[in-house]
Amino acid sequence: MSTRLSPLATPAFRYFFIGQVVNRAGSSMSGVALAFAVLAISDSAADLGVVLAAWSVPSVVFMLLGGAIADRLPRAVVLRGCNLVLGVAQGLTAFLVVTGLAEVWHLAVLQFVAGTVFAVSYPAFLGMVPILLPVAERKAAFLLIGQASSAVGILGPALSGLLVATAGPGWALGFDAATYVVAAGFLSLVRLPPGDRSGAATSVLGDFVAGWSFARQLGWVIPAASASLVFNALVSGAIGVLGPSIADDTIGSTGWGLARSGQAVGVFVAAFFLARVSLKVPLRTIMITFPIWCLPMLVLGTHVSTWLLTASFVIAGAALSLLDLAWNMTVQEKVPEAMLSRIMSIDGFFSFVATPIGQLAVGPLALAFGAGRVQLGCFALAVLVGAVAATRRTVTDVRLTGAEPEATGRT
Template sequence: MGTTGGTRLSPLATPNFRYFFVGQVVNRLGSSMAGLALAFAVLDIDDSASALGWVVAASSIPMVVFMLLGGAIADRLPRAVVLRGCNLVQGVAQSLTAFLVISGHAEIWHLVVLQAVAGTVFAVSYPAFLGMVPILLPVEERKAAFLLIGQATSLVGILGPALSGLLVATIGPGWALAVDATTYLVAASMLVLVRLPPGDRSQARASVIGDFAAGWAFARQLGWVIPGASCALVFNALVSGGINVLGPVIADDTIGSEGWGLAGSAQAVGVFVAAFFLAKVTLTRPMKAIMASFVVWCVPMLVLGTHVSVWLLAASFAVAGAALSLLDLSWNLLVQEKVPEAMLSRIMAIDGFFSFVAMPIGQVAVGPLAGAFGASRVEIGFFVVAVLVAGFAMTRRVLTDLTLTGAPPPELASRTPSR
């Protein structure tokens, strides 16, 4: 999309976006701390992988189950209000978690229940968050805003785990969780300052289920959403298994945990640096860019499957991070140009559902595959699958014919057919 009306930081001149941006950066900082802190809190209670698995699953399962309905809720109500409420609920849940851990009264079932609450709320807040930029900024400012959010997220993704590790090692995981709880409340308070007129919801159905059905029908009507999300399902499954699960196993036998951590951090660097270049790039064929980015995202698999060295792996992760930056920008610009504001969160929720449901598929499948064929062959095989899927997608005109023109998003002129 050719965007020339705004500098890299110009979205921050808009008060509503500035409040939203600051709140979400603070929120992401806390969230980037929470995973490590929660893991060590669980292991302090019950030193078993099974216990940790239950706690992690308690969050991820409702997140996937309720994601599509969450998109309907986020489209039905004012998104800033939805996000504010979600942040408050998550802040309270994490505050209870922190209190139980710090006081020494936490049990595994406590954490399972509280993480289930957090996962359910995230299923609503995620699509609401992804639908905010197009209602906060004019068209010419949105590209810069998406890149700015990506850069900030990559930075806190480096800082958060390091800060969490320091707190866990010195004063305990409960205090790191308390910091995370505080960031939710800060984000909610920043969203109080966001003042927006109510969007047009004249096409809303009588119930949330009706809105969900209308959103799914609209996605089918567009033609490219479900095929694109299906490709994302495959790629997320490959990455979650081949890089996130099998990668550390291979690293443990080659470059060690320190080398793996150093190499992996290069991905955030790639995201951050790429944004400066993407600000000057004109995107016209978003799906072609997305499919190419998916393949490049999988490049670390080639290194893991052939010759593992810290610097070669770090370089591959940096390139993968740059590809992720292009991927996110292309998808966000595509959706905000082609989808009416009243449908944004539902379309984003469909993409999120396909992406999140793929992760446990890859995580579960990779172990038996590595046992049968060997870790290196699985990594190379996964990369080949990535290339084949992207190549097949490039033969689908419903994807390749999509063009960004810079036009404003369409209006939802009539009731979406419920087919």
């Protein structure tokens, strides 16, 4: 019988899990640190948007090919190589920031490298659990990864905000660089059974075409990801770019870091309850939950206080935990292992393709209409899109049964 911790009894999953948690410990600090590193060089939300877009553009452009690569090669090897490259890129970023040599274009170039690598590592990571664990253990594994990652993420942003205010953002970025190298070491211990690649095409491009055809056959992947496109654009712009700028003028880096930690608290607490929840109509659940994830926009657009903003991020984190679980359970049940990374990359492509637009647009919009009005407009749009998407048949007709996917997939 599967329990909350039973996936850790499998050695390969245990090493993968530890590596992911270590990685998350660094990443939870780097977001706050990078934002304030840019603002220290140029006190401009537009410049911060450029740096963040430099990461998101290649992560989207190369995502589809990244999924084909991750399905074609051993995923643990792909992840190990990606972590090493990211460690070097983030280490160089930290060096430039600590020494005071960093300019906005330096950070943009290094984020472009990181975004390119992410385009391969993201679909590889999302395809790991089904080849490490049997179907009965997967829900517990998804919740365990989310919960443990959020546990280290609770202190990460707050500690990063404190370091930014005292030692400077470069030290938090250096810690992130070190965690990538440590995570690569744990991934080197993962031994995977060979996946079935008898249906692989003769080239990466052929694998990509096959994955695209399968996504269209399923019918629900592209519509669901297209709705996600809107929410990711809104969150990346309103919270990722305007959020630190508003915080810089109100609650400061320490308050912003504490508030951002609230999202990890929400993910951690929600996992205890989600372990007992049976999801039947997962995509409709996702569409209803998406606007709740956007709740911090409402606070940022009205009255910004550290505790109120933190509470909104706690609620957003609980919503994020639910929608992540619903999506992962849907894909694991409906998509065969050999297609997993490609389907995840197609989802990632559509989900993130508008993220650079959100990051680049909010700065000029805030100058034209005011940051508060932009936040409230983004939240209103999130509610509208979620309400419409939750009624579409491509969303409501997808049901979970708990069975393994067939070799050719099922709807």
